[in-house]
Amino acid sequence: MSRIGKLAVPVPSGVSADIDGQTVSVKGPKGTLSFTVNDACKVEKTDDGIKISPVDADDKKARSMWGMSRTMVSNIVVGVSEGFEKKLQINGVGYRAQVQGQNLQLALGFSHDVIYPIPDGIDIKCPKPTEVTISGIDRQQVGQVAAEIREYRPPEPYKGKGVKYADEFIVRKEGKKK
Incomplete structure (x- = not known):
């Protein structure tokens, strides 16, 4: 199990995140960035922030993409808010x-x-x-x-x-x- 992937990506105030299928678009004070999550993972918006989870937890590709996808989404959120x-x-x-x-x-x-x-x-x-x-x-x-x-x-x-x-x-x- 991915220890990083389990955590939700918090969305700070002043930053808006939109999820369209597998694409996460984040807009903040410094600009706008987007990232398309691999099909082996699913993306959803919760009260905690943006949650990413594998479609099939037994699939090796899904598990390997899980933590990477969460980190990439976290990077775009930090990028548009702080840089x-x-x-x-x-x-x-x-x-x-x-x-x-x-x-x-x-x-x-x-x-x-x-x-x-x-x-x-x-x-x-x-x-x-x-x-x-x-x-x-x-x-x-x-x-x-x-x-x-x-x-x-x-x-x-x-x-x-x-x-x-x-x-x-x-x-x-x-x-x-x-």
Whole structure:
């Protein structure tokens, strides 16, 4: 039995949720998102919030989709009410970032600056030249954008230079000995 799937997704005040067949549409102060739940699960609106349960509890596919569907619905509810945020740090001499219009310009030690076009629905800010804050309502898209920016220059283990998540710990290596 899915421990996550058993819990109902609470709908906070100021957020409205509509269920049309297998599609859950949620509208909140930050925007509107929708998710289509797999046919192996059924969706219903209760007093507690949005409840998801498997159609057949003995079916392995239904059980595997149950917790995932509940988490996806929870993510869209949190996204339209609070939003999601990822923070990146840039370490290295001369490494910096700045937002120019609809592009993020990164100086990462290459012979040229890396220009990353900011996708729709994503807000990128640079409070310091060595910090990048990515925010939006879609959790998957925020994580994907952060991963794409980090991919340009992942942190290396000897000096720790590169782009890393703010909460990431880089395991350092000692280097050559004589």
